[in-house]
Amino acid sequence: MIRKASIMKVYREHHEEYRRRHDELWPEMEQMLKEHGMLSYSIFLDTDTDTLFAYLEIEDEELWAKSADTETCRKWWDYMQDIMETNPDHSPVSQELKEVFHLEK
Template structure:
C-alpha cells in the first residue's frame, strides 16, 4: 500500500463551506475514489493558515492518479474551485509531501 500526503490551500472564510461539501460528498465521487484505489482518505485543516493536509492510501499510485481524467473528478474540481487555490485545469493547487517517518 502506498501512502500519499499533500497540502492544499483554502481561501479565507471558506472553511465551513469546504467541510460541508465534503460532508455531502457526491456518491459518484466517492465511488470514483474507491474505484481508483483510495482508502483511509482524510483531510485535515490547519485553521490559522487555512492549509489542508490530505492523506490517503492506495495500492497503486499511478492507477489512482488516473482519477483526474474522469468526468466526475473534473466536475468536482469545478465545484470546489470557488473555495480554494486552483490550477488552470481547476485541479487544486497542492504540494506533495515526502514521507520521512512511518510507524507501522
C-alpha cells in the same frame, strides 16, 4: 498499500463551506475514488494558515493517477474552485509531501 500526503489551501472565509461540501460528498465521487484504488482518505485543516493536509492510502500509483482524468473528478474540481486555490484547469494547487518517517504497531 501506498501512503500519500499533500497540502492545499482553502480560502479563509470558506472553511465551513469546504467542510460542508465534503460532508455531502457526491456518491459518484466516493465510488470513483474507490474504483481508483483509494483505501482511506483524510483531510485536516489548519485554521491559522488555511492549509489543508490530505492523507491518502491507495493500492496503486498508476491506477490512482487515472482518477484525475475522470469526468467526476473534473466536475468536483469545477465545484471546488471557488473556495480554494486552484490551477487554470481548476485542479487544486497541491504540493505533494515526501514521507520521512513512519511507525506502525
